[in-house]
Amino acid sequence: MDILISALDILARWDVAAALLVGSVGGVVIGAIPGVGAAVAIAILLPATFSLDPIVGLTVLLGIYGSSMFGGAVPAILINTPGTAVNALTTYEGTPMTRRGEAHRALALAYSASFCGGVFSVVCLMLFAPGLAKIAPLFGSREIFLAALLGIILVVLAHRGKVLAAGMLAGFGIWLNTIGLEPIQYTQRYTFGQSWLSGGIDLIVAVLGLFALSQAFVLLIQRDKTSHAEPITGGLLSGFKELARHKRVAGASSAIGVLMGVIPGVGEFTSQFLSYTYAQKTSKTPEQFGNGSPEGLIASEAANNAVPAAAMIPLLSLGIPGEALTAMMLSVFYVHNVIPGPSLFQNQLDFVVALYLALLILNCMVIIFLIFSTNILLKVIETPTRFIGIIVLTLGFVGVYSLRNSAIDCAIAAAFGVLGLILKRLDLPIVPIILGMVLGNIMEAKLRTSMMRVKSPLDFIDRPVSFILFLIILIVICSHFRALWKSRNRRSENA
């Protein structure tokens, strides 16, 4: 109870309230603009949050992360364009419903399913993160190394059809992290005699270039896309009634979202595809899927909104980010000398509980905002895309330049921007680069420390947790190759 009161005390401040408002409203608006998305917004805002209190900065970023997918459903349903990439499946069901004149029903369902997924996920975070934090002391250097290695492997293998590209880009991320002064022997690595490379490549500069500047370039070089959507009339609370009729799909999709959110590198895409497939296979009317099925819409929205809070579970309890957005948030923790992991739960439990409560409040604020302001969002959707590109590029400058007032950082970010543009146009993944940088850093430090106490390779896995992690790595790799083998056999049978 004392912890709860202390957590409420942390939240009962005007700046936290403002952060909740900015995060929830800002996230919805950003999510509703096709071509921007949470990653771009978080990358831009990241340096600005460094001067704020950790709870304020994290609330803004978490708000944007959690609420952008709520907003992304609006253009997905009304103009057949997902606001964020993870609302793609929503278009399959939302657009046919809009064409049938059921836009109001589709929006109401999407909002209520998103709310259900979001709240379910926060409850899971509250229940599971302390449990994971209890076993976290069993994680020594070798266990953290193996967990980070598992994260890299999952990130690569999760990119189905792009595994080789994901692997080479993860390697690129690992290499990027090694540039500059090496921390143990103090020797230079890959600086090519350039003093400006001695400090290495800043993660935030890379993130801003790859996410924000690249998106600005993508928007600026393409033709304008403007859309028009008809205003919505009537209340949007009716979705909860209909959601109650599909509680099995909503519950299962939220659970799938949480599970996928916890596993590093998997995230929203896999969660929504799995839950959509589950909903279709178990539906009494599978033929409706793709033609405006309420179950399909619920599955997509509940699953993708369940991921953000779940992705915080490994970050808060083990200090290991599972995807790019939590990797960005890790830097906010580090800047404020708040180290995620078991000690955070032991020493600053009120801070952790305050974060949970903030997430819960954010979900409530978002749903209230959406119920009253959907028609205002329609105006935002109509902004021409190249104009948005100008705004993103201008905001990108704030993010990079405010870090160290360095023109070199800006040049590096611009170079990463071009790389990001190429990757986006080739439909290759960006996330492995970021996770390669973050997890590569963790792996290098932890492997060094653990090898001091290890005499033979078998000693590395002689503890229960390290052995289990090693087994999981083996199982993941073997199942991937098994799936490939099966797919090859199926193809040769069909040929």
Added chain:
Amino acid sequence: MRIADDVNRPGGEVFAAGFLIFALFLLSQIAVETAPAKSGNIVAQPRFWPAVGTVTMVAFAIPHLLLQWRSRLPGRLAETRVWLGSVEFCLWFMLYVAAVPVTGYLAATLAFTVLLAIREGYRDRKSIIAAAGIGFAIVFVFKSLLSVRIPGGAVYEYLPSGLRSFMILNL
């Protein structure tokens, strides 16, 4: 065995080849660009993790290139031109970066948003006012409200002292 690259776009093989050349170059430089440590096991060597990174890059880039090459699509030149076209906006961005310490954040941002809007074809009065308004709003939110660290412009030195302090702090 098909292990990757269901996705193939025009220009995919150009990027794959460029990436492999870059990775091979990095790998070839490992002895020059990293120093060996006198003692310690292999993982404590400063070149161990750069080697992990570059070897991974090469190991995945070779089959990626082969698969991309085998299923290459027409239109690689047009796609490469699009990539090079983005360099123009890099230059716009770097000009903006260079202008801020000279003219100050507000003036540079207003000029940047308005000129870029004109470059992008938004030449009517409404669009230009909108571009200037957005530029001002960004400066106001980030510099005046959030106090992000962006220094004042050199031209502020010529302003009267009271106004100069205000401009350095807020705009």
